[in-house]
Amino acid sequence: MDVRDKALAVIIKRAADVFKVDPATLSAGTSFETDLQAKSANYVQITTVLEDEFDVEIPYMEFKRKKTFGEAAGYVEQLVEG
Numbered sequence: 828m829d830v831r832d833k834a835l836a837v838i839i840k841r842a843a844d845v846f847k848v849d850p851a852t853l854s855a856g857t858s859f860e861t862d863l864q865a866k867s868a869n870y871v872q873i874t875t876v877l878e879d880e881f882d883v884e885i886p887y888m889e890f891k892r893k894k895t896f897g898e899a900a901g902y903v904e905q906l907v908e909g
Contacts, residue, residue: 829904830881830903830908831900831901831903832900833880834880834881834900834903834907835896835900837876837877837880838873838877838899838900839854839896841872841876842857842873842896845872845873846863846865848863855896855900856895856896856897857895858894858895859891859893859894859895859896860894867891870887870890870891873890873899877903881903881906881907883906884906885903885906889902890902
């Protein structure tokens with residue numbers, strides 16, 4: 828599993844917990860705002876887990892600009908692989 832796929836799995840698992848939804852309903856195409864009406868605190872809850880998992884600092888404002896889970900996972904991959 829590459830970094831992007833692992834990041835996507837972590838985002839899906841955490842988002843399912845945060846938003847109280849079935850993880851099977853979430854995918855790379857899931858939109859933070861349109862599908863889940865994510866608030867600032869929700870992004871923080873997700874980035875904190877990603878930072879712990881990948882041992883990398885994730886700039887909150889840049890992460891929040893990512894529209895979908897897939898875009899966010901790609902961003903994490905960029906940070907991890909430098």
